Amino acid sequence: MKANKPIVWFEIYVDDMERASNFYEAVLNITLETMPSPTDDAVQMKCFPGDMENYGATGALVKMEGFKAGGNSTLVYFGSVDCTIEEARVEQAGGKIVTPKMSIGKHGYISLFSDTEGNVVGLHSME
Secondary structure (H helix, E strand, C coil): CCCCCCCCEEEEECCCHHHHHHHHHHHHCCCCEEECCCCCCCCEEEECCCCCCCCCCEEEEEEECCECCCCCCCCCEEECCCHHHHHHHHCCCCCEEEEEEEECHHHCEEEEEECCCCCEEEEEECC
């Protein structure tokens, strides 16, 4: 199997879909799209914008029995023109800044935040 992208999908588990959707839509200035459940009606999914045919991963917020939000060891980074743009929206949307924008040398800048569900998520920019 040849992989064109190292990451093809991600899921951020949530306890409150409406609260989490409102948070990500406000911080990232996007609209999440409701996805039909792949298995049964007990699974709720809201998809981030993206095109699986082009470079870069897309993913979804997922509310599913047996999968709690927060506390995992995977970190997802969203791309940004400048991390401070989205970072400035985090607290107003109900999240917390974990690490303000910082340089990672020639690889640009990152900032980390905690969402309304307790998940730590990153932002990455070259500016």
